[in-house]
Amino acid sequence: MKQLIIALFLIAVAGCKTPQMYVAPELKNDSQLLPVKGRLGFHIKRSLSFGEYSTSKVKQGWVKGYDIPFFVRFQGMKEKLSFQQFGKPGQVAEVYSVGKFRSTELPVLKDHFNIILKEKNHFAGTVIMNEGQDVWEFLLYNPDGEAFRSRKAGFAQKNNEVIEIKGVNNLEYGNNLSSKFLGYEFIYNRQTVGAVEIIDNGKIWLKTDLHDDLKLVVASLSSSLLLRTSLEEKIE
Numbered sequence: 001m002k003q004l005i006i007a008l009f010l011i012a013v014a015g016c017k018t019p020q021m022y023v024a025p026e027l028k029n030d031s032q033l034l035p036v037k038g039r040l041g042f043h044i045k046r047s048l049s050f051g052e053y054s055t056s057k058v059k060q061g062w063v064k065g066y067d068i069p070f071f072v073r074f075q076g077m078k079e080k081l082s083f084q085q086f087g088k089p090g091q092v093a094e095v096y097s098v099g100k101f102r103s104t105e106l107p108v109l110k111d112h113f114n115i116i117l118k119e120k121n122h123f124a125g126t127v128i129m130n131e132g133q134d135v136w137e138f139l140l141y142n143p144d145g146e147a148f149r150s151r152k153a154g155f156a157q158k159n160n161e162v163i164e165i166k167g168v169n170n171l172e173y174g175n176n177l178s179s180k181f182l183g184y185e186f187i188y189n190r191q192t193v194g195a196v197e198i199i200d201n202g203k204i205w206l207k208t209d210l211h212d213d214l215k216l217v218v219a220s221l222s223s224s225l226l227l228r229t230s231l232e233e234k235i236e
Contacts, residue, residue, distance in 0.1 A: 022171060032208060037049045064082075093220045097224050123154075204219070
């Protein structure tokens, strides 16, 4: 009877823990955990903040032009979102994204990223840093899909540099009952350098010794994913 009481107590304690997505041990043990503020009850033109990172007010559409292939090719798309991502003092990135492509727009996406499209739903964008000198482009294959066989969710790239984006659908304690992704992890040079949880308020992990520029990129990608899921219904 005593063992049964102890077991029930432990289950009750575990049940009181706030659900959190699984984070790779190598990242969890060497990272900053940054709770997100400003996401729940989100409205157009509000902003996000986490740790020393924050965004400007979010805008529907793009108002600034660059002589950059991504910006030129996708300027005419209807579903657009833009904001500035701020990092450490003096750090800022311009972030632009597009989503919910129409069938007539998919060939543009395919040609730009030079990939085979297996899904109809995609989310893509660009992160512009250092006054246009550094440009990262990102693509999520099927952001509203279900995670059955593969965790491969997309990538971000700058020339020969690639950040692999993988979906996470497991909780920290036990398995997730849903097949939907709870968040994403970012892998650079075979190391998990960051992660974002997109449920509830949201959380972000950034590897402690990651270069400041890469931290800003991961922060920008994380904000894009959080804003996309928060604003999706309002942007329709």
